[in-house]
Amino acid sequence: MYINNNIWVAGNGNNISLQLNMANRHGLIAGASGTGKTVTLKVLAEGFSDAGVPVFMADVKGDLSGVSMQGADSENMKKRVSAFGINDWQYKYFPTVFWDIFGEKGHPLRTTISEMGPMLLARLLGLTDVQEGVLNIVFRIAQDKEMPLIDIKDLRAMLSYVGDSKDDIITTYGNVAPQSVGAILRGLIELENQGGERFFGEPAFDINDWINLDKEGRGYINILESVKLIQSPTLYAFFMLWMLTELYEKMPEVGDCSKPKLVFFFDEAHLLFAEMPRVLLQKVIQVVKLIRSKAIGVYFISQSPSDIPDEVLAQLSNRIQHALRAYTPKEQKAVRTAAETFRPNPDIDTLQAISELSTGEALISLLQPDGSPAMVQRAYILPPxxxxxxxxxxxxxxxxxxxxxxxxxxxxxxxxxxYEMLTDKSDSNDNENNQQATAVIDEDAFKIDAGTGNQQTVEQLQYYSQQSQVNNIGNVDNNQYQQMSIQQNPISQYPQTNGAGGMGNNQYQQPNIQQNPIPQYQQPNGAGGMGNNQYQQPNIQQNPIPQYQQPNGAGGMGNNQYQQPSIQQNPIPQYQQPNGAGGMGNNQYQQPSIQQNPIPQYQQPNGAGGMGNNQYQQPSIQQNPIPQYQQPNGAGGMGNNQYQQPNIQQNPIPQYQQPSGAGGMGNTKKTPEKKMNTTERWLAEHKKNK
Known part of the structure; x- marks a missing residue:
């Protein structure tokens, strides 16, 4: 509540107010969920607006839009107002502008790829140092070639261009690895999946549009709809970081002022600093330290002071601490840290008080007019x-x-x-190639022979030439220019409108099938009909035997030459089959691989070799010449193993011969003669002669 050039924030019998000239020293609102941080935020925003200071704040829970509408009276509100002793309390609305990155619940809030810059964009995409280097090359090439990078499609087109031209740019800008280009493109896809493509585009947001007053001199409260945005924490954090950077870079230096020009409230601040690279953290610290001289105040809202890096926390002079619950050692440590950040008050045990605070109650330490922090006080926050x-x-x-x-x-x-520049360049190259490849068509090329019945005047041809496409395709009346592979039928009664061969002469319709010269078998479409298969199935000849001719001209029964050329007709009449195949009695025409047994009693009905002569049945085993051992099937029997087991010889000693012809006991194999040398042979011969 704005009173006497200050913002009345809370009371405990005394009014606790924020000095406007100290509001650009930044601040912190901390506390567990449900302890009253949102109400404190609204009270401060309303006070700044009444004081003529524009405000920006992110609505992550969807409950800040109520500042645009007058408050409603209730018994609870009356009790709270009376507790502060306010007699002239008024409910009112405040000038509000709604913003939304997605353009759904507010004015679209956009920036360009170029304004975001490669460093922030690399962190937004989660790139490595090498990949960030490639992104810097892309930005530099776009700048040198004066190709603006507005939205994601521009960056994607530029990445493709750089990837395709990597061999040409390596000596000027450095190496561009295809893997790095691919990683950046994958990051862009992930960003698009989060809806980030709507953040990049034009018209780009002008930061000065947040610094506006209404007709009554009240500052506008700019609310960023963040219920959907907070579901993409990375996008939310980098958007906030981008805004802070924009303010620092574009707002002029003004030094100390009686009141800020703009105040920022960063809700859910822990998302801003979570896993932030050191290089970006240093930038935030620098901005927070130096942006004060641009008359801009920054206030972080989080559950615990420990969520804020120490270097940033040291810059937050105005502090409002709501209750913290300590159930674990980590939470107890956070409570001690929060208590130690306040200027001690001998009347208050800060450490104990933090855990005892009720909803709407807070420990407050604000800067005094001389710039020193006031001792911590326990008080209740005013209602909005x-x-x-x-x-x-x-x-x-x-x-x-x-x-x-x-x-x-x-x-x-x-x-x-x-994107447009690179696309136009590609289209221009394609058009040049098309123009070089397009043939110049002479006017006489359109003239058609009068015999076709499709002759056209020169005037008509000129008209068709003007109306034709770039590839100069002829009109439908003359298929010579449409389907060059099909000629116009010269027979007048059969021409087609599109110039294709009509009925009566298939030469112009199906060139691979000739017209049947026999009139009664001519088909309406010009294909060969019945009676002469030469024009229908050239691979099967007509059977010369009349009674076996088929209606379709194929060879019929009685002469298999025209039906199954691989099997000849059996010359023996009684074995001829009705279909012309070789029958019984002569296997030459049925099973050429097995000859007929010349022994009559062993001939099989089907012409195959029977018993008695194994030559025609099992050529691999010969007939045993010993009669008593001959088997009925012609195979070698017992007594001579040569015909049964060739690998074992018959024992020449009779008493050891086995009935089966195999070598028996005592000598299963002939003992080989011992070879003698010359001396041994001479002694043997000498002994024999003696």
């Missing part, structure tokens, strides 16, 4: 003057439509950028 809760969607939409920012940011603009 605006509506508690969220407004209806139709009310929100009405505020959006009537706002001045709708005309500026309501419609997306797609100006010429890198």
């Amino acid at each position: 003057q605006s509506y508690m809760g969220a407004i209806a969607d139709d009310v929100r939409q009405s505020i959006i439509n009537e706002g001045a920012m709708e005309k500026k940011y309501g419609k997306t603009v797609d100006n010429e950028s890198a």
Whole structure:
């Protein structure tokens, strides 16, 4: 509540106020869920607005939109107001502008790829140092070639261009690995899946549009719809970081002022610093330290002071601490840390008080007019003057439509950028190639022979030439220019409208099938009909025997030459089959691989060799010449193993011969004669002669 050039924040019998000239020293609002941080945020935002200070805050829970509507009286509110001794309490609304990256519940809030820059974009995409280096090369090439990078499609087109031209740019810009280009493209896909493509585009947001006052001199409260955005924590964090960087780079230096020009509230601040690379953290620390001189105040809202890096926490001078619950050693440590950040008050046990605070109650230490922090005090936060809760969607939409920012940011603009430039360049190259490949068509080439019945005048041909496509295809009346593979039928009664051969002469329709010269078998479409298969199935001849001719001209029964050329007709009449195949009695025409047994009694009915002569049945085993051992099937029997087991010889000693002809006991194999040398042979011969 704005009173006497200060913002009345809380009371405990005394008014605890935030000095406007100290508001740009930044601040912290901390506390567990449900302890009153949102109400504290609204009270501060309302006070800044009444003081003529524009405000920006992210609505991550969807309950801040109520500042745009007048508050409602209730018994509970009356009790809270009376507890502070306020007699002239007023419910009122505050000028509000709704923003939304996705453009659903607020004016679209966009920036360009170029304004985001390679460093922030690399962290947003989660790139490695090598991949970030490639991204820097892409940005540099786009700058040198004056190709603006507006949205994601521009960056994707530029990445493709750099990847294709890596051999040409290596000596100027350095090596570009295809793997790095692929990693960046994958990161862009993930960003698009989170809806990040809507954040990049035009018209790009102008940070000065947040620094506006209404007709009554009150600062606008800019609310970023973040219920959906917070579901993509990385995108939310880097958006906030981008805004902070934009403010630092574009706002002028003004030094100390009587009040800030703009105040930022970063809700769920722990998302901003979670897993933040050191290089970005250093940038945030630098911005927080130096942005004060640009008359901008930054306030972080989180559950615990430990969520904020120490270097940043040291810059937050105005502190409001709601209750913290300590059930675990880690939580107890966080409570001790929070208690130690306040200037001690001998009347308050800060460590104990943090755990005892009720909803709406807080420990507060704000800067005094001389810039020193006040001793910590325990007090209750004032109620807000605006509506508690969220407004209806139709009310929100009405505020959006009537706002001045709708005309500026309501419609997306797609100006010429890198994508269009690279696409136009590619199309230009394609057109040049097409023009070089396009043949010049002479006027006489369109003239048709009068015999075709499709002759056209020169005037008609000129008209068709003008109306034709770039490839100069002829019109439908003359298929010579449409289907060059099919000629116009010269027979007048059969021409087709498209120039293809008609009925009566298949030469112009199906060139691979000739017209049957026999009139009665001519088909309407010109194909060979019945009676002469030469024009229908050239691979099967007509059977010359009349009674076996088939209606379709194929060879019939009685002469298999025209039906199954691989099997000849059996010359023996009684074995001829009705279909012309070789029958019984002569296997030459049925099973050429087995000859007929010349021994009559062993001839089989089917012509195969029977018993008695194994030559025609089992050529691999010969007939035993010894009669008593001959088997009925012609195989070698017992007594001579040569015909049964060739690998074992018959024992020449009779008493050891086995009935089966195998070598018996005592000598299963002949003992080989011992070879003698010359001396031994001479002694043997000498002994024999003596």
